Amino acid sequence: MAKSKLEEINRNIYDIKNKDDYEYKIKKGLTKEIVEEISKQKSDPEWMKELRLKALETYNKLKLPTWGPDISELNMDEIATYVRPKTKLNSSWEDVPEDIKNTFDKLGIPEAEKSSLAGVGAQYDSEVVYHSMKEELLSQGVIYTDMETAVREYPELVKKHFMKCVPVNDHKFVALHGAVWSGGSFVYVPKGVKVDIPLQSYFRLNSPESGQFEHTLIIVDEGASLHFIEGCSAPKYNKVNLHAGCVELYVKKNAYLRYSTIENWSKNMLNLNTKKAIVDEGGQVDWVSGSFGSKISMLYPMSILNGKNAKTEYTGISFAGGGQNLDNGFKVVHNAPNTSSVVNAKSISKNGGKCTYRSLVKITENAKNSKSSVSCESLMLDDFSISDTIPVNDIQTDEVEFSHEAKIGKISDKTIFYLMSRGISEEDAKAMIVRGFAYPISKELPVEYAVEMNNLINLELEGAIG
């Protein structure tokens, strides 16, 4: 009983719905005038305004994808692409308006900042409302700031990298992002600097019928290392909300970046996000991803291994419940000799939810002596859910070791019987097995986030099995 009460409280954390109180909300729709107005509101430099308008042109030319979930319910005429909350960017939580601070308090962000993070960024609707980093990182030359400040204060660095890893013509929703982006984080870790404690950015969308289009740009310079955590959530509304963020990661020679995400968008959210990393010689990017929320998700982080000996690992789990269609996966391009990739993807479908693992492993002619190993496992918790695995393996040279394996099935009756014979109830036995199934992912997260992920699994499982 106590357990179920606790879970109810936890669920409420994500559903906190503040009054739709903003300083400025742009009218719904997507026109040249709207994009120009966003650019004006954000005091863009000329190059950024041009990029936005070019992206809008590209958006209008590109077609919707002919594959994946049906996103025809998305009507840009019903989405406000820019909502500025009633506050400026603050460096102290005390200066953040009470209702917004309360939301982040309940999500545990300030507490996590004190105990386990080296820096935090918090975005509310379209603007970052809080940003702070530990003094010692500042003195080492680490830059961690909101994207708008970066555009203003580090123009050359930003201009050189902004939408170069993910070009605006990548797909329609990248073009949309390029036109209306707002908020997000910029991180630069100088050569040789090891950031041992993670940085975290948290994205909260409160306003109904709106979109969030934050841009995250991270450059980890030669020999440096960083763990970056991204969290996101929103309260549920009856109409569709849209998230079309963009993450660009540059991992330089012998650098290391771990990018962890716990995504728990509300179940009216279309999550059409794009994430890509370019990895230079000897560098490594690891993706850890837990995907729990959203009505529809189309998310395929990508690593481009451009330098010899570059590496990447992807460890991800998707958990789709009733009404959810989570089309997630991973893409990797091996484009240099001796590169390697390891993929470990899991999915759980229940209550009529649909999980799809969609992927690409491409090993080009340049990638002699490369290795790639892919494993995906899908668990079905009932007979009216759906689970699909759609991997593409494109091997263009012989000097490779490539293997892919996938499994699909339900929880083994024998295992449940075994646990029940040890005095565990059927419901607890199944929950235990599911947590064990997710363990390879949760063990990759810092302990606080692993706990959050386990709580999310418990919430999702409540009433789903047994």
Added chain:
Amino acid sequence: MNDININETPIRTARNFNINNMKLENIKIPNKFNKFENVEISDIGTKITIDSNVKKTTLKYGLGEFFIDQANSSSNYNANIVVDSKTSKEIEMNFKLNTCNQNLVDNIEITANESTKSTIILKYETTDEVEAYHNAVIKAKAGKDAVLNIIIVNLTNKKSNNFVSIENILEDNSKINYCIVDFGGKNSITNYYSNIMGENADNKLDTIYIGTDNQVFDLNYIGELYGRKSNIDIEVQGALGDHAKKHFKGTIDFKKGCKKASGNENENCILLSDTAKSIALPMLLCSEEDVEGNHSSSAGKIGEKELFYIMSRGFEKKEAMKLMVRAKFNKILKDIKNEDLREQILKEIDKKLD
């Protein structure tokens, strides 16, 4: 013809992955088909009948409308094969394409009636250096408790184009075992679909292919499981040298209601040159909880250690490679009981790897 998408996957993925379908370029499609008379058929006995009464056909998948329409309107060889034998019977149909019989559009229907056992061998070969055209539509149905083995061997030359659409229906407790040996053709494009509707129905599909020069293989295999405790096993072993290219698209689709069904798919491609290309899309689609589905896919060159071991026994590198490829293929070829045919295939493997 250049603009037609053919051999489409049942579910699309991103267009820039270049695997949803294929477009054919510079294929000469003949517009006239004289009656095809160069077919050798083995002794069929009295329990198997062959006539030319083939109905107009529709296929759930197939290579595409163009090829099915062509089979309906212009086929120059029809065979309606009906098996009534309860003891194991084998028939072999050997289609020989040559300058006088350059184009073949064959429409073949195979019905294995209840509790029958049979093996049908369909061999297509070119006997001279003609640029042959082959479009086959093969429909097979296995009645209750029937066992039907179908062996398709493509030994056409590398100037020819080979198109095959296959559709199978499996009733309760039936088995259809396919062995496809795909060596020939400048382009060899196959669409294979099984409707595994029967309880305990079992479908096995083994394929071997070897591509050399600029050969292109596009294999699109789809198994839909509807029956309780039904099963499909897909095993594909191939080798690619020179600039050869292969697309393998394998789909195991567990439909709602196929409780206790299982499906396994294993695809392995040996790359014999650094310019050969292998693209694979092994899909598992699942709308039923109580099933077991597995797939695995691998690609790479022959292991250095294994090669070294064989070479240390006095074999030259090329011979050692041949041995390794033959070993991979043998687990499929051992199921071909017709020794002459197996010998011919082994010789062809050696020829292609020389």
